Amino acid sequence: MKxxxxxxxxxxxxxxxxxxxxxLSVPDGTDLGKIVRGIAQSGYLPKIAGGQATWSxxxxxxxxxxxxxxxxxxxxxxxxxxxxxxxxGILRLYFNYHAQxxxxxxxxxxxxxxxxxx
Numbered sequence: 001m002k003x004x005x006x007x008x009x010x011x012x013x014x015x016x017x018x019x020x021x022x023x024l025s026v027p028d029g030t031d032l033g034k035i036v037r038g039i040a041q042s043g044y045l046p047k048i049a050g051g052q053a054t055w056s057x058x059x060x061x062x063x064x065x066x067x068x069x070x071x072x073x074x075x076x077x078x079x080x081x082x083x084x085x086x087x088x089g090i091l092r093l094y095f096n097y098h099a100q101x102x103x104x105x106x107x108x109x110x111x112x113x114x115x116x117x118x
Contacts (some may be wrong), residue, residue, distance in 0.1 A: 001028050005039060007095035010046050010053070023090075032063065032081070036073045036093070040066045045095060052100040059084040059093050062110040066095070067103035074103075076110055 006021040022044060026035055036057055039045075045055060045066065053068040061083045066073040085092040098106050 001026055001030065002090045003035060003093060004090050005044065005093045005095065007045065007055070008097040010048065010097050032079070032084075033073070033075050035091075036064045036066070036075070039093070039095075040073050048100070050100065054098040054101050054103040054106050056096045056098060056106060056110055057093055058096065059086075059091065061115060062113050063093065065103055065107045065110065070103060074107055076107075076113075 003024050003026060004021065005024070006019045009020060024039075026038075045053070045068075047053070048068060051068050055066040056062060057064040057066060057073070061079070062076045063079065063084075064073045064075045
């Protein structure tokens, strides 16, 4: 499976590379949590002085929260995989930067968050 990732800039100097995108491939059927974990551990997300950066991961719907101070990302439940941004066989993931907002707060806000009526 092909994956396209992009992220928000964290500082003015980071804007030079905007939209800070990358592409990667993983075996078909790879668990979404494993994909997010791999991206978080790959060095793709910049490290912030003080070690307190918080990111939300979206793909048409909220997917996960990644925090620089957490060992593992937290996936958001429930997640309907049919709602993900999958175009032309490419899964698109976007990483929103939330500065140093407490990741527990960001997680609580996004848990159960919906973008449309049921």
